[in-house]
Amino acid sequence: MMKKITAMTSVLALALGACTSYTDGEVESAPVAPVAEADTGDAELAALVDEVQIPYETFTLPNGLTTVVHTDRKAPLVAVSVWYDVGSKHEPAGKTGFAHLFEHLMFNGSENADGDFFEPLQQVGATGFNGTTNADRTNYFETVPTAAIDRVLMLESDRMGYLLGAVTQEKLDNQIGVVQNEKRRGDNQPFGLLRYEVVENIFPKGHPYHHSTIGSMDDLQNASLEDVKQWFRDNYGPNNAVLVLAGDIDVATAKEKVAHWFGAIPRGDEVVDPAVTVPQLAADKEKVIKDQVSTTRIYRMWPVPGETSTDYVPLVMAQTTLGGLASSRLDNALVRGQSLAVSVASWQWSNEDAGVFVVQADLKPGVERAALEAALDEQIAGFIAEGPTQDELDRSKTSIVSGFISGIESVGGFGGKAVTLAEGELYHDNAGHFRTQLDQMVAASPESVRAITQQWLTKPRFSLIVEPGERTEGGENRGGAAIPDTTGEGLNAAAVDWYCNPDFCDPEEMQTTAAQDRSKLPEVGPLTDLDFPDIERATLSNGMEVYFARRDAVPKVTVRMVFDAGYTADSRDALGTQSLMLAAMDEGTDSLDATELAIAQERLGASVNGFANLDETSFQLTALSTRLAPSLDLLADFIRNPAFRADDLERVRSQQLNRISAEMKSPVAAGQRVLTPLVYGDHPYGIPASGLGDSDVVTGLTPAALDAAHQRWIRPDNGKVFVVGDTTLAEAVSLLEASFGDWRAPATPLPAKAFDVEIPEPDARIVLLNRPNSPQSVILGGRILDARGTDDNTVLLAANEVLGGSFLSRINMNLRETKGWSYGSRSGVVYNRDRLGFAIQAEVQADRTGDSILELEKEITGFVGDNGVTPEELERTINGNVRELPGQFETSSSVLAGMVNIVKYGRADDYYETIADTYRSMTAEQMVDAARRNFVYDDIVYVVVGDAEVVEPQLERTGLPYTVQELDQ
Known part of the structure; x- marks a missing residue:
């Protein structure tokens, strides 16, 4: 019996969000049964879609x-x-x-x-x-x-x-x-x-x-x-x-x-509403601009109908198959095939009434732009002429519906059911319009998608080329080409008689004649405390511990394998190895190449992701519960049998080198790459937190080096398994045994990471990284704390929430809401298993950089001095943290993350249920004491990324020594 599903987000959002996958991991390869192809025929898909409902x-x-x-x-x-x-x-x-x-x-x-x-x-x-x-x-x-x-x-x-x-x-x-x-x-x-x-x-x-x-x-x-x-x-x-x-x-x-x-x-x-038409360009046009980017990006753009058009869904299907799937035409031809691009994509800039169909490709270094442009245009022309195959379309549909179901649990936020219903009602006068979109998707055929593509993508287009270099203009004087007001009365001058839909509105029943008492905010009623799901445990025959929580709101299961590795598994002379290993694992297994691996996921409606942080390397599977067995087989093949083919490595090496270059173009990322080593020194955390590593190291890594890293760290005695979703512990263990039970640890001892490294003495100063023509400066500050992730840091986190950890914090309210110098400024506790850090980030208008640093000093020194936590701040912090707990764990993904944290930091199973009492008993004095021990302004090292010509004259008045250096481009 299929579970009744309630749907969430728009078809377009799902098409864009559900089709990207990453992969990684393994040790001591063992044969795994071939992944069976799932039956994703129209009848099965239609039946699944028919169950996606939002009763309203x-x-x-x-x-x-x-x-x-x-x-x-x-x-x-x-x-x-x-x-x-x-x-x-x-x-x-x-x-x-x-x-x-x-x-x-x-x-x-x-x-x-x-x-x-x-x-x-x-x-x-x-x-x-x-x-x-x-x-x-x-x-x-x-x-x-x-x-x-x-x-x-x-x-x-x-x-x-x-x-x-x-x-x-x-x-x-x-x-x-x-x-x-x-x-x-x-x-x-x-x-x-x-x-x-x-x-x-x-x-x-x-x-x-x-x-x-x-x-x-x-x-x-x-x-x-x-x-x-x-x-x-x-x-x-x-x-x-x-x-x-x-x-x-x-x-x-x-x-x-x-x-x-x-x-x-x-x-x-x-x-x-103003009259909006889908424009048509008079002829093809092209524009070349310069920007601080890592490589040339080529855009092809066409005006297309908006979301209210019946052409919208077929265009989404075209966009998904052309460049939205991991196995897309563009990826296979330009990235994996001819190796002309480091990345490709197609997407839509969608509005209610008109939109833009966009195809983009990032040039691989060393390739002539003309070669990529010719190949890109050839692929687009071929797709327009041929349309998608039935198999491409089926995989697109399955991926979209699976993504649809993944969002079902959330009732609100940026996505969720509320968004779907509101969008349908506002744009279509029908809250249930998502059903129409899903039905259109199921009905879409290769012929219908080809016809829509030929209708719109054969018209004149706009080509934009963004090349690395100094910008010729900024955004200060752009954005204001306005709509002429030809009526003399403004756009919204008309009025119509009151109308009440008799199907939904009873005027007598609903009539309210008087304003309500608004002299005070209504009281909050009795609250229900968080009931965190019970964590069940088991052990596989190979010794891997399994942690399980049941959540059956949607027919999905998420499995995460967590290995004690992460970016700190890389030695200082091998930074970037874990990242490149993960990227190379995405390119296939011994039995599946990159395209076949992507197709296998799409047919199953599953996604396999590999990712890392400083402490851990993880692999995650999200699968339909009815297809959990073949999806786990795919995960096992992916983790245990990475191929590390030489050709694949060259491709992902170029991509990672491009990402490293891109980090140096991004003001926040560039600043963080400089700040972290300054404050952590030789400690394992004293590396760029992105884990992308050093260009020289990445350039020299071989398939053998990646395989050695994989064998060393991705092994069953170094990992744990977390499962959340619509299954049982018994079923999960049985399926995991079938896929992973015969995976045995090698005879070599477990690797270890050395965290007993002294942190350098704080040396308060400012390092200014010159980034010319920056309209804003990015201010980053940091110091290392004498605390670890396994400690109880609840009071410390609460203190930071008051200082800079929330919208209402003192730092943000000062620089944003009082001064208006920043869109957002904050402080935070950098949380890992070993030493924690205190970090500041403020993006401020360039001419207020020095003033902003002085305001940061005032807020921090005042907070740890005579201006401690106020009764209002204490009440807000306690109430907010206690009352938001049920909302924090609404979805399976949030439960999974909470379960991982419980195990990683050695918390009790009921940690998230008992933390409410910890907050309720918290005092202002405790918070101030934690702040005084940790938020020491005289220890903070600043890195500022901005235009030195504008910023340097302001730094003298901060009272801090400073140096200026060019941003490493």
Whole structure:
């Protein structure tokens, strides 16, 4: 009997997110039975898709607010998601960036809840809370304990109906600065100008999608208080919004509570969507730009219909088979076959009404650009002419549906059921539109996909070439090509009569005539503590310990094998070995080459990933529970029998060298590569945390060296097995025995890592890495703590949360919310098995670099001095950490991660259940004591990545010695 499934995210998101796989690991190879091909015929797929459901009901208040309710009782949580039908496409001339700016302002408090909205949300233990803006809509979302639903609905309704009295000039000025720094932060990244190039070259002037959502600096700077207030009046009425409640709530309760909190808000003017067409370029065009990137990237782009078009799903299928699968046409031809590119992809820049079909390829060093362009165009032309094969299409469908199911557990957040329902209701007037998309996917044939591809990808295209070099222009003067306002009345001037859908709305039943008491926030009701799943244990015949937790909300099983290796398994003269070993394992086994390995996963609807951190090398399988046996066979073949073929190694070597080069172009990654060795010295953690290693080492590694590393570290007596999902311990052990039971440890002793290395004495200073033309500076700071991951560090983590570890922390509220110099600044405890670190990261506008370092000093020294933890901070920290526990472990993946941590750090099985009492008994004095012992400002070493011409003159006043060096490009 197939389990009834409730679905989650959009078909497009699944197509993009479900098809990438990584792989690694093994020791003493033993033969493994060939992986059986799964039957993924149309009938089986259709049956699986038919089980993917999100039961929901919809009702509409007299003021026009549409509410969608989905009941999911698996946890005492409710996802609240409010979507407004306003995005950057609605912005008139001179007001670009207003939709996104208002997203920020709506977090800064309302008339009856003045102050930052993150405060009451954190107090109730909200998880996954944020807001986003795109071209078509703005949304706000949070997942909260069921007992806090009234408080959250009061907050959401207050900023919908009672906001403007709380919007002040001071708040506006501050958030303009924050958004401008968000723009600088995006512009400062490699490929940071891509967003401007896409919209400005694909969509003509005057088109609603021609300008970026972030907007222009001038339009933001010129926004007046009355401008933004009128923007709110025009766009944020209840009749222009969709509210979704998903989780531990029923329709009757939802009707009562939504009417109570939202019913008195008056209806607003109707928002009139601008007319949006799919543009057509007059002729092919090409543009070449320079950027701080590691290698040349070639883009091919075509205007295509948006998500509301019936062509959308066939285009998704085309994009997935062309360059979205691990076994895609482009990968096989250009990366694995002709070895012209280090990576390829196809994807869609999707909007509601129109989008962009994108194909990209990164040039392999030493290859002529023209050769890759010719080969790329040949593959695209062949795909347009032939379309996908039936097998490619079947694998795409299976991968998409499997990814769909993986997201089912989450009720909210950036994805989840609430997103799917809201998107369907807002864009299609049908919360269940995901069913239409899935049915279209099942019905898609090679012929139908080919026809849609020929219809749109034979039109003129835009080619963008991004080459390494100094930028010829930044983003400061871009983003503001506006929509002309030809009406003289603004875009949203029209209004229509009130309408209530009789199928979902009973005006008499739902009528609310008076505003509710908003003089104080509603109390939070009785809370349900976390019930962490029981951890069951077993031992395989080869001695591997198995840890199991049952979660049956979806028909998926996740298996993770964790080996005591990681990047610290590399000696100092072999940095990058583990990473290259993992990459090479992704290229196939003794019996399967890279393409065959990818195809095997896609046919099963499974994914195999290999990854590492400083302490561990892990391999993870996510599989449909009905296909667990063949999926485990594939995992076993992958871990135990890597091929390490010479040709494959050359290919992944080029990719890793390119990633190392790319790290040096990214301001944060480049700074971290310099900072970590400065503070850790010769300790095993004193290496770049990415694990990519040294170029010289990677260049010289051989298949024999990778095989030796594999044999040394990936062995059954050095690993543990973790299983979470829709199975039983008995079944899991039986299947693991069949795949891994005969895997025996070699006779050689277990390898060991030496952590008894002295940490260098702190030498407080600033190292400035010159990165010319950077609109922002990245400030990184660090010191090593006399604490280890196996210690009880709960109080230390709580202290950091107050100082810099949350949105409401002192560091972030100062540099972002008070000064407006940064989009985000933080401190954190770098957590590993051995010595912990204290780290600071602040990305600030370049002309405020020195001032920001002084503010960091003020916050840290004040916190450990006379300005300790306040009663309000203590209450927020305790309440937030206790109340968010059920939300932290909503999904199987989060349970798996928690189980791994319990074992890694030697915690008791009920650790996450008892930690609530640890927080409840915590005092401000304990937190301050932990801060004084660990957050020692005079020990902090800074690395600043920025434009030395702008930044160096500011450093003198910090009082810290400094040196300037060129960024190693």
